[in-house]
Amino acid sequence: MPLRARSLLLAVLVASLPACATFRSYDTELRDTLTRAAAGDVGGAIATLERNNRRTRKDLLYYMERGELERLRTRFEPSTDAWMRASEQVAAWESAALADPSRLAGSLASVTLNDKSRPYEGHDYEKVMLTTRIALNHLACGDWDAARVAIRQTHEREAVIARLREQEIEKVRSEAERHGARTRIEELDGYPVETIDNPEVNALRNSYQSAISHYLAGFVYEALGEPGLAAAGYRQAIELRPDTPVLEEALAGLDTRTASADDGSTDVLFLIETGLAPARLSRQFSLPIPVNRELVLISVSFPVLHAPLAPFLPASLHIGEDRSWPLANVTSIDAMARRALQDEMPAIMLRGFVRSAGKAIAQYQAQRAARDRHHHGDDSGGAALDVGALALMLGSMITESADERGWRSLPANLLVARGKLPRGPHRVTLPTPAGERSAQVHVSGRHAFIALRLIGKRLFAMLPTVETHEPRDSNLVRIAPIGGRTD
Amino acid sequence: MTPLTPLLRIATVSVLAAALLAGCAKDTVRYGDARGVETITNEFGSTDLQMIAEAMTRSLLDAPVVAANNLPIVTVQEVRNKTSEYIDTRAITDSIRAELQKSGRVRFAVDAADMANQKEEVDRQQDDEYYDREQTAEKGRMVGAQYRLEGNISSIVKQAKDIKDVYYKFNLQMWNVRDGLLEWTDEKEIRKTTTKG
Numbered sequence: 001m002p003l004r005a006r007s008l009l010l011a012v013l014v015a016s017l018p019a020c021a022t023f024r025s026y027d028t029e030l031r032d033t034l035t036r037a038a039a040g041d042v043g044g045a046i047a048t049l050e051r052n053n054r055r056t057r058k059d060l061l062y063y064m065e066r067g068e069l070e071r072l073r074t075r076f077e078p079s080t081d082a083w084m085r086a087s088e089q090v091a092a093w094e095s096a097a098l099a100d101p102s103r104l105a106g107s108l109a110s111v112t113l114n115d116k117s118r119p120y121e122g123h124d125y126e127k128v129m130l131t132t133r134i135a136l137n138h139l140a141c142g143d144w145d146a147a148r149v150a151i152r153q154t155h156e157r158e159a160v161i162a163r164l165r166e167q168e169i170e171k172v173r174s175e176a177e178r179h180g181a182r183t184r185i186e187e188l189d190g191y192p193v194e195t196i197d198n199p200e201v202n203a204l205r206n207s208y209q210s211a212i213s214h215y216l217a218g219f220v221y222e223a224l225g226e227p228g229l230a231a232a233g234y235r236q237a238i239e240l241r242p243d244t245p246v247l248e249e250a251l252a253g254l255d256t257r258t259a260s261a262d263d264g265s266t267d268v269l270f271l272i273e274t275g276l277a278p279a280r281l282s283r284q285f286s287l288p289i290p291v292n293r294e295l296v297l298i299s300v301s302f303p304v305l306h307a308p309l310a311p312f313l314p315a316s317l318h319i320g321e322d323r324s325w326p327l328a329n330v331t332s333i334d335a336m337a338r339r340a341l342q343d344e345m346p347a348i349m350l351r352g353f354v355r356s357a358g359k360a361i362a363q364y365q366a367q368r369a370a371r372d373r374h375h376h377g378d379d380s381g382g383a384a385l386d387v388g389a390l391a392l393m394l395g396s397m398i399t400e401s402a403d404e405r406g407w408r409s410l411p412a413n414l415l416v417a418r419g420k421l422p423r424g425p426h427r428v429t430l431p432t433p434a435g436e437r438s439a440q441v442h443v444s445g446r447h448a449f450i451a452l453r454l455i456g457k458r459l460f461a462m463l464p465t466v467e468t469h470e471p472r473d474s475n476l477v478r479i480a481p482i483g484g485r486t487d
Numbered sequence: 488m489t490p491l492t493p494l495l496r497i498a499t500v501s502v503l504a505a506a507l508l509a510g511c512a513k514d515t516v517r518y519g520d521a522r523g524v525e526t527i528t529n530e531f532g533s534t535d536l537q538m539i540a541e542a543m544t545r546s547l548l549d550a551p552v553v554a555a556n557n558l559p560i561v562t563v564q565e566v567r568n569k570t571s572e573y574i575d576t577r578a579i580t581d582s583i584r585a586e587l588q589k590s591g592r593v594r595f596a597v598d599a600a601d602m603a604n605q606k607e608e609v610d611r612q613q614d615d616e617y618y619d620r621e622q623t624a625e626k627g628r629m630v631g632a633q634y635r636l637e638g639n640i641s642s643i644v645k646q647a648k649d650i651k652d653v654y655y656k657f658n659l660q661m662w663n664v665r666d667g668l669l670e671w672t673d674e675k676e677i678r679k680t681t682t683k684g
Binding site for chain 1: 528530565566567568569570571572573574575576577600
């Protein structure tokens with residue numbers, strides 16, 4: 001077989017190996033799933049997710065989304081099972097990355113094809129949110145000790161990520177210098193820099209630590225009679241989200257609450273989750289690439305963030321007829337996702353630079369070789385190289401697409417309200433863009449936790465309950481007892 | 488023949504060798520010295536806990552209130568965590584209590600955190616007819632502590648580009664419950680500095 005034909009065959013084989021991942025549009029896959037979920041058809045959303053993930057060996061994203069959808073229909077056991085599978089994959093990533101930090105900067109496939117050909121390892125905030133959400137499921141089921149375990153895992157995961165990212169930043173910086181690559185987003189002509197570089201995003205300590213994870217840790221430790229650990233949780237939450245009264249009050253009142261006897265009321269923490277995490281969409285931008293000692297503008301795909309729903313942040317929560325508790329937005333996953341992209345962009349740009357430089361040089365050399373052949377009268381050889389150059393260009397255009405993957409069913413914002421309620425049933429009402437939505441809850445014990453999720457116009461109550469028979473368009477959500485913590 | 492062939496051969500052998508090595512790679516597990524010095528990170532760790540517990544126990548056993556061999560009855564209250572780190576202060580006081588108890592020179596009364604369990608057990612024995620009435624624990628027979636131990640741990644963290652310095656201060660106090668006098672107090676300081684390199 002002639003060399004050219006063999007090279008072409010090899011190129012086709014390499015390109016076809018991860019073909020599914022290379023051409024996958026995660027935004028397209030998830031749009032239908034999330035539209036169904038937002039309309040209340042969670043079963044249909046799960047069926048869509050399954051249709052898009054037919055392979056036996058499911059990836060991290062599948063388990064993350066599946067866990068979230070199961071949680072929406074209050075099937076906490078399968079939700080936790082799915083998230084535990086996802087957590088196993090994250091733990092495997094942690095072990096591998098700690099053993100070999102060089103794998104963090106990228107793999108050969110992402111350099112030759114695109115970032116979608118890399119195995120999905122999850123964004124840092126997703127890895128931390130995973131164990132936080134497992135804790136939420138345990139709390140919904142009244143298993144505070146299991147929630148404590150998940151919270152401890154969150155602390156450990158944060159520490160591992162902190163160590164790894166420090167090493168990655170150094171590696172990307174040195175690699176960029178070695179390749180002479182441009183890794184500042186300002187150098188991408190037309191990139192919407194303000195979407196990932198703005199005061200809200202820059203105010204975050206990093207992309208993965210959230211006030212809600214630490215506030216929840218404080219609440220659980222307090223309920224379990226561990227004020228020493230609770231204080232650290234509340235203090236971390238305050239540092240991550242300064243000037244938020246509900247967080248400051250939790251720390252200021254900790255000693256008093258711990259020392260006081262049971263007065264027959266319940267300390268209730270409401271968590272209100274709104275919206276959906278932003279989508280990463282692939283867009284093309286011009287990147288200056290050195291070809292034959294000249295800088296040439298090459299079109300390269302990079303992810304941009306897009307919020308699927310207009311943000312809605314209810315100001316207060318009404319309990320019964322006479323109580324109105326202010327809601328504080330303590331964590332914006334939307335902002336965390338933007339910060340994650342800001343932090344990831346130097347590495348994404350480095351890989352895009354190396355990939356595009358390789359493609360541009362290959363095209364340039366093929367075109368020059370074709371010209372030489374034509375110049376020396378070898379028209380058939382020149383024509384073959386012309387075809388090769390064209391194939392390279394087309395292949396480059398087809399495969400050039402940014403990685404759109406991300407845990408899309410996560411909420412965009414997490415708000416909390418906390419206070420004391422008499423034990424027994426209460427009607428909770430939340431203002432939404434489509435009017436008020438209510439849930440009937442029953443609190444018991446010294447501490448209770450209640451989570452409500454608002455997606456679009458629909459309110460989901462994350463209460464441990466059996467099947468309900470409400471009509472699909474009902475505004476009334478479930479009635480269920482909340483498993484309280486009594487000691 | 489083209490020069491690709493040997494290259495391809497080398498690449499194939501390398502890939503197979505790497506796959507083989509990866510397949511043979513095996514995690515190893517070994518037991519270590521639980522009291523060995525741990526310096527993996529400069530966050531609060533097992534060595535800090537052990538250093539604090541040992542220093543506080545030694546100091547407390549030399550305190551006049553304990554050295555007089557009066558077998559004081561003590562209750563352990565919460566050690567306040569004033570740091571931003573998840574330090575299990577209960578683990579520190581548990582270690583101190585275990586060492587003091589082993590010395591045989593201090594007795595401990597049930598503390599506030601365990602009071603609910605204690606009451607529950609007394610109630611259970613009282614309410615259950617299967618127990619021998621003459622041997623069941625009676626209400627009103629518990630002994631109150633003469634002294635209470637309480638303390639706090641605080642930290643100062645300073646971080647520059649290539650260096651991180653953490654200073655911990657652990658303070659423990661023993662108060663006389665009857666007259667409110669401070670009978671003993673001591674501090675343990677720990678400084679940990681990590682330099683990148």
